[in-house]
Amino acid sequence: MQAKKQLTHNSQTPLDSLFENIAQDIIEQGYSIQRKAIPKELSDILYFHLSNMAEYKFSDASIGRQFSQQLDETVRNDTISWIHGNSPAGAQWLSWTQALQSYLNRRLFLGLFSFESHFAHYAKGHFYKRHLDAFKGQANRVLSLVSYLNPDWKSSNGGELVIYKSASDQIGTKVLPEYGTIVVFLSEEFEHEVKQALQDRYSIAGWFRVNTSTADKIDPPL
Ligand code: OGA
Ligand code: MN
Numbered sequence: 474m475q476a477k478k479q480l481t482h483n484s485q486t487p488l489d490s491l492f493e494n495i496a497q498d499i500i501e502q503g504y505s506i507q508r509k510a511i512p513k514e515l516s517d518i519l520y521f522h523l524s525n526m527a528e529y530k531f532s533d534a535s536i537g538r539q540f541s542q543q544l545d546e547t548v549r550n551d552t553i554s555w556i557h558g559n560s561p562a563g564a565q566w567l568s569w570t571q572a573l574q575s576y577l578n579r580r581l582f583l584g585l586f587s588f589e590s591h592f593a594h595y596a597k598g599h600f601y602k603r604h605l606d607a608f609k610g611q612a613n614r615v616l617s618l619v620s621y622l623n624p625d626w627k628s629s630n631g632g633e634l635v636i637y638k639s640a641s642d643q644i645g646t647k648v649l650p651e652y653g654t655i656v657v658f659l660s661e662e663f664e665h666e667v668k669q670a671l672q673d674r675y676s677i678a679g680w681f682r683v684n685t686s687t688a689d690k691i692d693p694p695l
Contacts, residue, residue: 507656515569518561533546552596574681600669605661606661623651625652630672633647637663
């Protein structure tokens with residue numbers, strides 16, 4: 474019988490073990506930090522795509538959604554570009570996140586329904602102050618996923634993601650935005666921030682959402 478072909482992410486851990494490790498971490502602590510998690514070929518195609526993207530495709534990041542959108546550069550000053558999946562790189566990214574979504578739904582019964590994500594560029598000096606990605610009661614963004622596309626990132630470059638375990642946690646857990654690292658966390662539970670980057674810093678931030686559509690409100694917004 475032919476051996477089952479294993480999808481691998483860095484020719485070490487099979488994709489299923491990566492997804493299972495994430496699921497376990499979410500159950501045990503609500504967040505997961507995984508280095509070298511994105512398959513190398515996928516990181517490379519995303520990185521290549523990003524390197525060839527014109528700066529005009531990025532726009533100032535705003536805070537909040539839809540009608541409450543506001544620009545507040547004292548909170549964040551990165552620029553973003555939404556990923557729609559109409560480039561081969563975007564399509565491969567969304568297919569990988571879809572696989573993760575299906576796995577976590579089967580394993581954790583989260584009922585994740587859709588995924589939205591954007592590239593983010595933090596130029597030198599840029600940051601994103603401590604915040605939550607979702608607010609209790611507006612249960613739409615359930616799980617946040619951040620991944621990094623910075624080859625050879627050094628700790629002296631700053632730009633760490635800091636995850637705070639509770640509102641009173643002032644120290645947090647620091648994550649370097651290294652190529653292939655991903656961080657997954659419950660959007661309503663974990664405040665986090667991006668420390669000032671001292672070099673160009675690229676990430677993809679994404680959110681798995683539940684469906685909150687009703688007869689007079691389509692979700693996600695078109
Ligand atoms: C965000 C965010 C973290 C990062 O976009 O909401 O928290 O490390 N990004 O880029
Ligand atoms: Mn965030």
